[in-house]
Amino acid sequence: MRDVAVRAGVSVKTVSNFFTGYPYMRPETRARIESAVAELGYRVNLSARRLRTRRTGMISLIVPELDQAYFAELAQEVIDAAAVHDLTVLVETTGGDRVRELAALTGDQRQLVDGAIVDPLALGPDDLPEPGAGLPLVVIGERQFEGLADHVLIADHEVARAAAEHLISIGRRRILVLGASGIATHTATLRREGVEAALAAAGLPADQELLREVPAWSRDAGAAATAAALDSGLAFDAVLGFNDALALGALYAVLRRGLPVPAHVAVMGIDDTADARFAHPDLTTMSPGRAQIARTAVDLLVARIADPAPESGFVSVVADHELIVRASTAPIA
Amino acid sequence: MRDVAVRAGVSVKTVSNFFTGYPYMRPETRARIESAVAELGYRVNLSARRLRTRRTGMISLIVPELDQAYFAELAQEVIDAAAVHDLTVLVETTGGDRVRELAALTGDQRQLVDGAIVDPLALGPDDLPEPGAGLPLVVIGERQFEGLADHVLIADHEVARAAAEHLISIGRRRILVLGASGIATHTATLRREGVEAALAAAGLPADQELLREVPAWSRDAGAAATAAALDSGLAFDAVLGFNDALALGALYAVLRRGLPVPAHVAVMGIDDTADARFAHPDLTTMSPGRAQIARTAVDLLVARIADPAPESGFVSVVADHELIVRASTAPIA
C-alpha cells in the first residue's frame, strides 16, 4: 500500500481510505490512486485488514456431512445467500459428532469467522454455557439455544402432521414411520407427535410397532429398517420417512422386494431434495423451503454480527412448508 | 500473549516459542506457560499469526456446485484428507462458470488460502498465464495446466472404454452415449474416444446418432436427452452416461416410459456416487476411486505448498478405476 501511496503522491492512509470507501476525496486524487493501483496490480492484504478490523468476512456453516443431499443443497443455498452480503462461507462438517460440533463453535475455527450457522445433530441445549462463546450464531431446525441465539425453525409438528394427513387422505391406514426417534434431537419427537396428531384426528389407532427408530437418517438406515419391517411380516400400506434419505432407502427396499409403489405401499419423505425428484417413482415429499431457510439464516446472522448485543432479544423465524405430491403416493387402488 | 508472558514470568517471544513448538525450553518454563495459558483461557490470534507468517492454514476446493452428488462427496473426502494435515478446506463453487473459476484462482479469494484444488469445468489451458498467479495448485480430472500445476488425472479413455466393454460383453450392440461433448472440457472427447475404441475392438459400428451432446452433466439433461432419443424412435439397447447424474436421468426417463431396465435397456454411469447405489435398479458404474483422488490431491498440494518451486517439474498421478456391476446392466434376455 505504501508503494501505491508513493506512486499516487498521497499518504498511505489516503489509499486506505480509497479502499474502505471514505467519501471525502477529490476526484482527481481518487483517479491518481486508481491508476497507481492498476499499474502496480495492487490488492489489499486481507490478513492485515483482518488483524486490524477484527472482521474476517467469513461465516461458517456447520453441518453433519456434505454427502447427504439435504446438507449439500443447504450449503449451496447458504453460499449463494451469503454472497449477496459479500461473505465467504466456510463449510464445516462434524459427522454429527457432539464433540466436533462443539469444537466448531468454540475451537480455533471460531476465529476464522464472524459468525456461524449451525444445523446441530448431537448438540444439546446445555452445550452452550456462554452465548456461543461470543460467536454470533443462528441455529437451523431445532429450538436448541432458546434465548442464546437466533433460530430458523422448521415447523416439525405441522410438517409431519401434513405429511401424515396426505397419506391418510389417499386411504392409507397403516403408516410405517422411519426416524421416530433414535437420534438425539427434538425434531424426531416433534415429528412423531405430528404424525400421531394426524392419526388421532382421523380416528386411526397409533400402532407403536409402526414407529421405527433408526440409527441415522440415511438411505442405508431407511432401507434396513424397511427391510426389517417387511421381514417381520408387519403390515403397512405407506412409509413416511422423516427425511428424504430415509424415504429413498425405504423405496429402494420396497421395490427390491418386487412390491409395487405406490400400488402396494405409498412412500413419502420430508426435505424435497433433488434426489426425491429423480427417484422412480418420483417421491412425494414435504418441502421445507430450503432457499428461504438459507436466506433467512444468513440475514439473521448478518444482523446479529452487526449488533451482537441481545438487548432486543433473539429472533425465531419459522420457515414455510409445502406438500409436493409426486408419483410415489396415490390413492389406494 | 503479553498477559500470558507476564503471568508466566517470561518474555512474549518465549510464549510464542511455546506455541510454535520451539524445542529449547526448560520443562519448568513450559509448565509455567501452560498453566498461565489455562488460567487465562488464552488462544493464539490466528489473524496476527497469518499476517506475520503469510500462511493461512487453509486450502480451497474449487468445484462447480455442491448439489451434484459427485462434488459433494469429493468435497467431503477432501475435507477429511486435509484434516490429516491440519488444513481447513474452503469450498468454493463456481457454477461451472469460467469467469468465476478464474476469479477463485486469481481474485481476492486467493489470499484466503495457501493453495487450491480445482476441478475445472469451463477453464481452458490458456486461462493460466502465470502458474496459478503464484498460487500452489492441483488440478483434478483434466490435464489442464500441463507444466503449470500438479494433476490428479482420471484415465478418461480407459474408464470409458472399460464401461463400453462391459456393455458389449453383456450383448449390447447399440449404446446411447450421453455427454459425448457439448461441454467445454477434454474429458468428454477422451471418453468418447474410449467408447469408440471399445466398439471398434468388438467390430461394432460407431453410429454417430447414438453419441449425444448434453447441455450439462446433470440428471435433468440426462433425462431430457434420453427422452428425446426415445421419442425420435432411435433404437438402442444400452445407455452409458458419462457421469452418474446423466445415467440416473436416463434411468428415470426409460423407466418413466415403462420400459424395463435392464431387460430392455441397460443403463450405466461413471463416478460411483451414493446415488447410483440406491437407484432402482441400482446402477452399474465405474468407480474412479474418489477417496484416492482426494487424498492424492491434498498430498500433492501440501508438497507443492512446502516447495512451490517447480524445479523438479510438476507431477501427474493417474487414479485407479474399477468396474462396479449392479442390477442396471445384465446380459440380454
Next chain:
DNA sequence: GCTATCTTCTACAACGATGTACTACCGAGT
C-alpha cells in the same frame, strides 16, 4: 475581515503475533 464549518488529507499508533540477532548460562574438552 474574521470566525465557523466543511472538505481533504496526513502522522502516528496500534492490531497480535513471529523472525532475526543477540545475550547468558552450562558442561565438556583440552
Next chain:
DNA sequence: ACTCGGTAGTACATCGTTGTAGAAGATAGC
C-alpha cells in the same frame, strides 16, 4: 583457565492495514 557448542531465553523490528486525532485549505456567513 580458556574456548567451544549447545541450550534457554530476550529485545527489537516488522508483517500491512485502519482508527484516532488533528492540520491545512476552501467556503460560507455575518
